[in-house]
Amino acid sequence: MNLLKDKIAFLVEETVKKEFGDIEFQVKIDYPSADAHGDYSVNVAFELGKKLGKASRAIAETLAQKIKLPDWISRVECAGPGFLNFFIAPQFLTDFLQEVIDEGEKFGSSKIAAGKTVVTDTSHPNVAKPMGVHHLLSTIIGCALNKMFNAVGYKVIRDNYLGDYGTQFGKLIYAYKTWGSEETVKKNPIPELLKLYVKFHDEVEKDVALEDRGRAEFKKLEGGDSENRKLWKWIVDLSLQEFQGIYDRLDVSFDYIHGESFYEDKMRAIIDMGIKKGVFVTGEGGALIAPFENEKYPPCLIKKSDGATLYATRDLARTKYWEDTWHPDLMVMVVDVAQSLHFQQFFEVARMLKITKAPNIHVSFGRMSFPEKRMSTRKGNIILLEEVLDEAEERALKLVEEKNPDLSEKQKKAVARQVGIGAMKYAVLSQNRTTDITFTWDKMLSLEGNSAPYLQYVYARARAILRKRGEENFRGGKYILTEPQELALAKLLPKLPEVVVHAAQEFKPNLIANYLFEVAQRFNGFYAAQEVLKAKPEIRAARLKLVEAATVVIKNGLKLLGIEVPEEM
């Protein structure tokens, strides 16, 4: 299906070319906020006015007169200093409902990026540490982006660049050898490992020499020491099992989990390439660095003076691996904003090395801060993601029990999961923030207002109507939507594919959330103002379609955000 906005843009372009000849211009489609300003609006007259030295209002009037309207547009008006406002015909909106219903779960997707490949890195928790709430952002945002990319036609490769390597492991291995035991760790893996990690940092405060012991253990690991190797592998496996439990609850999945260690043997080639191309040079203390022209950024550190590799080295190896393996058109890293400098540096180095032509995008988000306690893995102060998930489901369960005690226990639990987890995901996805997010339980798990349950409730209510509609054929109605509330809702529905494209291009899931919330609000307005089942038969048919099309839009939209919809709640 072609997007309506593209069709309008095309119409305007044709008319401008015909009326004003060969000049350069760009048609951009706006969604006016006021109903009086139509459903789609174009402001090309301002640009033309300037280029032609004419009044933009006059140009808009000419265009309004000359444009050849297809039957799905009822009229075009020019307004204000030169806006062209298009009004979609109610007949078209009414007919369109059936298209939405027929497309079903495909409605909303498009082929804008067909034939292209995107590789994404999301989640990347650190092995041997529990996932904290802050990991939620990368995981949830990344999961939504993956689904959105897929919906606009990309082939999506979902990678999880696990933090399974580095000096921290040396420290952990040292701690385990000194204070740990296989038994206790086996019983309760992650908490015990965290304890050891915390213990190490406590002891370092008394004896700084431990830092070196930690580094030495990592060096041994990197050098292939069989005992450390074995220990490391064991810890990674235990962690992966733990993470998988959380991913299952969140319903996110990956195609690959290529941790940092995966690139261990792939860095040599990058380092040689950089030296050969003169991009890497020796810096202070014998370290290998990549300096930038005009000191645009601080130099990027490639190798420590002791010869060990760093984060940036592995990132370069990863980029090369992605390029060589999948030849992607786009690479996306979903990581918090504190790492922007690192990404700018390593993207620039990748450009200098000509590793890939694909744009590297750092989708950044604010860090999570906490009103009461400062979070620090080293000190063991951390709000566990698992706790948050439990609390979310608990709160939702309490609400379900209060609102709908008649559901079976099994249903209640299922609904509580959908509502609780959904609320949490929605809280993260509905805002577009690069500033820090202050974590509060109430905000994260809000079940009212602009929240997932609000949308889920609309869906459940609409489904309840559809269950009661009976067997009659409701395809044949001649009624054309006329009431303001039903039209307001119907006008919004064809926009889903446009919104998804925009959101995918801008890497902004919140655009979808905002749109869905508006659909839900308008549905509730319609629901309160007009009756469906008790309406006259011909009206009833059209309204049932409206209700069904709305459920399709809400279900599909929420699915892109990774949020499920309950039939009853």
Place this chain on the structure above:
RNA sequence: GCGCCCAUAGUUCAAUGGAUAGAACGUAGCUUUGCGGAAGCUAUAAUGUAGGUUCGAUUCCUACUGGGCGCACCA
């Protein structure tokens, strides 16, 4: 010190350079005869300061104020 990001109702958040800045929570009222009141309706209140660019600025530019983050052997 240098660099990056952010600043919108009491609070939490929206707004692709467009028309009257939009919600939610809160507060004050209202809606039972109609499909699920987890709802709807009404009222309330905001673009940090000073300039600039533009037909038009919350959005772009400059300075200031206030917050966050980062800046060589962590990731």
